[in-house]
Amino acid sequence: MAYEKELQIALLAVQRATILTKQVFHSHAKGTLSKSDASPVTIGDFGAQALLISALAHAFPSDAIVAEEESSDLRDNAELRRTVWDLVKDVQLDSKEAENLLGGAVKSDAAMLDIIDKGNSSGGNKGRIWALDPIDGTKGFLRGGQYAVCLALMVDGDVKVGVLGCPNLPVDDAAPLSVNIGANASDEEGKGVLFGAVLGEGATSRPMTRGELQKETKIQMKQIEDLKAATFCESVEAGHSSHGDQAEIASQLGITKASVRMDSQAKYASIARGAGDIYLRLPVRKDYQEKIWDHAAGDLIVREAGGEVTDAEGKRLDFGKGRTLAENKGVVAAPKQVHGKVLEVVKSVLGKK
Ligand SMILES: Nc1ncnc2c1ncn2[C@@H]1O[C@H](COP(=O)(O)O)[C@@H](OP(=O)(O)O)[C@H]1O
Numbered sequence: 248m249a250y251e252k253e254l255q256i257a258l259l260a261v262q263r264a265t266i267l268t269k270q271v272f273h274s275h276a277k278g279t280l281s282k283s284d285a286s287p288v289t290i291g292d293f294g295a296q297a298l299l300i301s302a303l304a305h306a307f308p309s310d311a312i313v314a315e316e317e318s319s320d321l322r323d324n325a326e327l328r329r330t331v332w333d334l335v336k337d338v339q340l341d342s343k344e345a346e347n348l349l350g351g352a353v354k355s356d357a358a359m360l361d362i363i364d365k366g367n368s369s370g371g372n373k374g375r376i377w378a379l380d381p382i383d384g385t386k387g388f389l390r391g392g393q394y395a396v397c398l399a400l401m402v403d404g405d406v407k408v409g410v411l412g413c414p415n416l417p418v419d420d421a422a423p424l425s426v427n428i429g430a431n432a433s434d435e436e437g438k439g440v441l442f443g444a445v446l447g448e449g450a451t452s453r454p455m456t457r458g459e460l461q462k463e464t465k466i467q468m469k470q471i472e473d474l475k476a477a478t479f480c481e482s483v484e485a486g487h488s489s490h491g492d493q494a495e496i497a498s499q500l501g502i503t504k505a506s507v508r509m510d511s512q513a514k515y516a517s518i519a520r521g522a523g524d525i526y527l528r529l530p531v532r533k534d535y536q537e538k539i540w541d542h543a544a545g546d547l548i549v550r551e552a553g554g555e556v557t558d559a560e561g562k563r564l565d566f567g568k569g570r571t572l573a574e575n576k577g578v579v580a581a582p583k584q585v586h587g588k589v590l591e592v593v594k595s596v597l598g599k600k
Pocket residue numbers: 286315380382383384385386387481482483484486487488509510511512531532535537538541
């Protein structure tokens with residue numbers, strides 16, 4: 248199998264990072280700050296990024312990393328830094344062998360800050376670059392909704408390996424999507440899934456653990472014959488994608504079921520395993536450029552499960568343009584056999600605006 252070590256390290260690193268995010272999920276104080284674009288970041292985001300990059304830097308020291316967060320807020324705030332460090336220093340996998348593969352603990356709080364900033368690559372279409380989102384769906388994480396820990400390896404701009412850790416999704420791939428999956432989420436018994444894919448080798452899911460990797464099962468998108476019966480997913484945040492355009496498109500496709508709203512790349516994971524069918528993300532703001540770490544893993548997992556992912560014009564997402572999807576607007580993800588039809592309606596609805 249290609250990229251076997253990369254997949255194994257990515258799965259273990261994501262699994263370890265979710266030990267930290269779950270701890271923060273259950274704690275009262277999440278240490279929330281507002282970033283310069285008014286979006287939130289928490290101690291969970293900083294801590295998970297430190298753990299993920301520490302593992303990648305140990306296993307693949309010459310790879311570049313494009314990660315969402317940077318350390319300046321922690322450098323400026325000693326108390327926040329201490330809180331993050333108190334979490335990071337103690338998190339480890341139950342399996343010694345697995346922990347060794349990730350290089351063990353971060354050495355000091357100063358080392359932690361430098362590690363967080365190793366995610367500052369400007370990306371591009373040359374060489375090996377990891378795209379990393381320590382908590383995708385931070386707003387959902389704070390609200391008690393869905394969130395995902397996301398890692399993808401690109402080689403020369405092409406995504407080769409994708410991993411999503413979704414602590415609040417049901418383990419059972421066949422569990423139907425309930426409309427309130429995006430609210431009042433919990434990581435109790437039966438929750439927590441690791442999704443993985445390697446280009447050309449299919450997509451899998453497995454229950455998340457605190458130690459060694461569990462055995463995986465293959466996942467596939469649902470074969471839908473009748474689009475009317477489709478379940479479509481969209482963001483909870485109306486500022487992240489246009490609920491109005493998406494409702495219009497669904498209605499023109501004959502979809503009668505209400506959309507399933509949830510935060511994060513759990514949407515890509517959910518359609519890849521056939522729990523949902525279509526994911527629409529149509530721009531609200533013309534000037535917003537989607538970030539590569541919000542899509543790289545999900546894009547590969549859906550395509551490897553039998554889906555097609557394009558932007559609203561039908562172009563494949565181009566991850567080799569830097570830290571953002573500078574050449575794409577919006578996302579349309581659907582099973583291969585119906586993607587063309589969905590895209591046609593997307594173009595027609597957006598074209599009328
Ligand atoms: N105006 C905007 N349009 C689209 N996406 C946006 C946005 N502002 C922020 N985002 C991104 O939307 C992501 C969450 O997506 P979703 O709404 O599907 O849960 C955020 O990831 P983070 O939560 O990692 O910051 C953030 O990067």
